[in-house]
Amino acid sequence: MNIFSSKQAKPLLNPLLKDNPVTAQVLGICSALAVTVKLEPALVMALSVTAVCGFSNLIIALIRNLIPNSIRIIVQLVVIAALVIIVDQILKAFAYEVSKQLSVYVGLIITNCIIMGRLEAFAMANKPIPSLLDGFGNGLGYGLILALVAFVRELFGSGSILGWKVMPGGFYELGYQNNSLVILPPMALIIVGVIIWVQKAHTKEAK
Amino acid sequence: MENIFSIFVKSIFIDNMIFAYFLGMCSYLAVSKTVKTSMGLGLAVIFVLLVTVPVNYLLENYLLKAGALSWLHPSLADADLSFLSFIIFIAVIASIVQLVEMVVEKFAPALYSSLGIFLPLIAVNCAIMGASLFMQEREYANIGEATAFALGSGIGWWLAIIGIAAIRERITYSNIPKPLQGLGIAFIITGLMAISFMSFMGIKL
Numbered sequence: 001m002n003i004f005s006s007k008q009a010k011p012l013l014n015p016l017l018k019d020n021p022v023t024a025q026v027l028g029i030c031s032a033l034a035v036t037v038k039l040e041p042a043l044v045m046a047l048s049v050t051a052v053c054g055f056s057n058l059i060i061a062l063i064r065n066l067i068p069n070s071i072r073i074i075v076q077l078v079v080i081a082a083l084v085i086i087v088d089q090i091l092k093a094f095a096y097e098v099s100k101q102l103s104v105y106v107g108l109i110i111t112n113c114i115i116m117g118r119l120e121a122f123a124m125a126n127k128p129i130p131s132l133l134d135g136f137g138n139g140l141g142y143g144l145i146l147a148l149v150a151f152v153r154e155l156f157g158s159g160s161i162l163g164w165k166v167m168p169g170g171f172y173e174l175g176y177q178n179n180s181l182v183i184l185p186p187m188a189l190i191i192v193g194v195i196i197w198v199q200k201a202h203t204k205e206a207k
Numbered sequence: 208m209e210n211i212f213s214i215f216v217k218s219i220f221i222d223n224m225i226f227a228y229f230l231g232m233c234s235y236l237a238v239s240k241t242v243k244t245s246m247g248l249g250l251a252v253i254f255v256l257l258v259t260v261p262v263n264y265l266l267e268n269y270l271l272k273a274g275a276l277s278w279l280h281p282s283l284a285d286a287d288l289s290f291l292s293f294i295i296f297i298a299v300i301a302s303i304v305q306l307v308e309m310v311v312e313k314f315a316p317a318l319y320s321s322l323g324i325f326l327p328l329i330a331v332n333c334a335i336m337g338a339s340l341f342m343q344e345r346e347y348a349n350i351g352e353a354t355a356f357a358l359g360s361g362i363g364w365w366l367a368i369i370g371i372a373a374i375r376e377r378i379t380y381s382n383i384p385k386p387l388q389g390l391g392i393a394f395i396i397t398g399l400m401a402i403s404f405m406s407f408m409g410i411k412l
Binding site: 023089196 | 226227228229230231232233236290291292293294296297298301331332333335336337344384386387390391392393395397398405
């Protein structure tokens with residue numbers, strides 16, 4: 001079985017643009033906005049969500065025939081919470097600084113609607129391998145938006161990318177200043193609004 | 208007492224759940240189409256926050272925190288169960304939401320039917336989980352402060368959702384570019400509302 005045949009690739013690639021969890025399905029916005037002041041925590045967050053989403057999809061798909069329908073939400077929550085605890089402990093051990101910056105938002109991966117949504121919509125009805133790919137795909141789609149928002153906010157807010165200064169020093173001598181509004185929470189909302197605007201304008205004909 | 212009041216006001220206006228921390232955005236955007244439904248959801252959130260945060264506060268201080276078990280037996284003084292806090296908090300929230308749902312259904316059927324599907328949905332509302340996690344991170348001194356924080360956050364969330372619902376009702380007939388309609392404009396309005404809420408920043412009580 002070729003894992004990258006077109007049928008297999010669909011659950012992985014679809015959520016990246018066309019069916020993006022943040023802009024098209026409107027899921028998981030809560031954490032998407034708060035961690036995007038700088039690019040580095042945003043990437044770590046994206047990676048954590050991708051890992052949790054992929055593996056919880058895999059686990060639920062493996063045991064989907066054993067879960068009684070009436071308690072499936074609790075089972076899903078327990079699986080997600082256990083995975084998030086693992087991610088949290090790993091972050092605390094190997095990337096303490098970033099874990100401090102992310103603060104409560106690591107824990108909030110549990111209530112991230114993307115993960116619950118994918119478990120309900122995909123993993124409960126599909127085989128493990130496509131579920132794993134679907135989970136990774138949605139995590140990456142989420143990560144893409146996160147990285148995009150964080151890129152804009154760090155570039156214009158701090159004049160740097162991943163902590164490296166990229167704005168030429170000459171700009172500052174000419175009177176250029178970092179836009180401190182971009183760092184503040186409201187701007188994240190407006191940037192996401194604009195991203196949705198651009199994306200909808202492009203996919204309009206598909207409707 | 209003064210401290211409690213300051214936490215209460217601060218969590219409504221300055222540390223607003225939606226505008227400063229983006230918690231509960233999913234249901235905030237999905238439900239804010241009319242003022243009436245937003246009112247129901249907002250009240251339900253206040254109520255659930257008011258129950259879950261104090262319960263989680265007690266659990267945190269008498270079960271999970273490093274050394275919290277010493278009241279049980281002195282030899283347990285160095286036990287640290289804080290890594291379990293995520294799973295305990297979410298279990299408490301899910302079960303309390305279930306319990307509240309059953310109690311409300313039994314004793315206040317009118318309220319139950321007006322809240323409808325919102326009650327069960329609250330279990331996965333990030334604002335509820337977020338409040339418990341903030342409570343853990345900020346280490347409030349006593350249960351009164353934690354309760355004031357819960358009430359304040361709930362009211363702040365309610366205020367935000369009522370505000371956006373009222374605005375969205377008014378803009379139904381506005382001439383917005385097609386791709387921006389619905390979700391896009393809701394985000395931008397929320398951004399503008401957040402800017403206006405920022406004027407509360409720096410207020411010291």
